[in-house]
Amino acid sequence: MIFEIDNVELYFKSKKILNGIYLKAETGKVTGILGRNGCGKSSLLDIAFGNLKPKYKLVRIDKKPILKPLYLAKNVMYLPQYDFVPRNLKIGKLFKLFKIDWINFSDKYKNFSAYKNHKFGKLSGGERRFIETYLVLKCDKDLVFLDEPFNGISPILIDDVKALINEVKNKKIIILTDHKYKDVIEITDELYLLNNDSTFLIKNLNQLEDYGYVTQV
């Protein structure tokens, strides 16, 4: 499957946020989006998923224009920037709702094994992020958007998320953005930089310096 988004024009009041966007992602590949704070990465993912309505956008799957919001599609999953799980939901119930095996999870990630009857809101920010990312990646979906999956999680868990992405990526299109750019670079097959309202496909990491995204790669 091939996902494409282009022709996006987004304004908030008269402020232009996105213009000149093109992004292509395909099954079996992880596509990364880097960019400075406020450049429009979350807005772009929201637009792709259908949460945010821009002035223009064109979404295509396998070259066919998709006119309905992707959140209505059964095969698409989105990890938004902030928690989406209700805080009073118990972890065991959450896994059941997602139809994801708790035993596999708690055997693999022993630090979480005592949490089955805990409410989601009682976990730390990083623990919540890890569980949400795990569920989103483990779901049987073909197209997955991840907005800052590494945010607030410690290095070992970042490695676990990267391993999980590698484990599931063959069957999925994964599009992710995060400020942990070295981890993003390591995990992605295709990389875009969002800069001055537009996307740039990064062919050579030195371009990240040239565009002023980092001082040194």
Ligand SMILES: Nc1ncnc2c1ncn2[C@@H]1O[C@H](COP(=O)(O)OP(=O)(O)OP(=O)(O)O)[C@@H](O)[C@H]1O
């Ligand atoms: N609902 C809104 N109303 C007005 N302006 C908004 C709204 N949402 C976002 N913006 C503005 O649009 C711009 C892009 O925001 P967005 O959250 O997409 O950036 P981002 O690249 O994801 O940033 P960060 O990396 O800091 O999360 C920012 O300048 C932000 O202030």
